Amino acid sequence: MSDPALEDRPTWPAMRRGAMRKCPACGKGAMFEGYLKVRDHCPSCGEALHYQRADDGPAYLTILLVSHLGAPLLxxxxxxxxxSPISMLxxxxxxxxxxxxxxxPLIKGAMVGAQWARRMHGFGTEQAEATSA
Incomplete structure (x- = not known):
């Protein structure tokens, strides 16, 4: 009795596709219009991507990773x-x-892919509405 519109979406493949800057649904269309602007819809499959709410999460994770890599290296x-201190600076x-x-962009793409796979913030609602109507 599972709803086909709510079938399981594997998280890791969606995050991998997002990290490659591709649509988490099809893996073919470009997710970003520019450097970090997520397209409203996938140009390949038409999947709605405007539901994403990455906000400041990718920036925080990026700073966390860079600082944890840089401090021991420093x-x-x-x-x-x-x-000399100036050369290190x-x-x-x-x-x-x-x-x-x-x-x-890699972290933001992966975060949008995770949101799509977990149906967060409205991802998946358009299919559920189409099947119930």
Missing amino acids: LWVFLTYQP IGFSAGAIVLCLALL
Whole structure:
């Protein structure tokens, strides 16, 4: 007696597709219009993506990951090579900026994929309404 409109959506494949910047439903259409703007609908399958509510979550996770990767590396470089403070400041600042810019779309895509798979914030309501009408 399961509703076909509410069939199980595997979370990990949807998150993987989202991290690849693809639609979590079909894995073919581009999820983002630009750097971080999520499209309203998938250009390939037409899946509604405007329900996503990633908000500040991807930014917090990105900062958490970059800082947890950077802090031990900073300590190791300082103790091993003893570079000048200005060279460490420049090097680690540039590295942190590049790593944040690289990880942010991946984490946001994965978060939108997880929301789609778990039917959060309205994902899946249009199918349930179509089958009940």
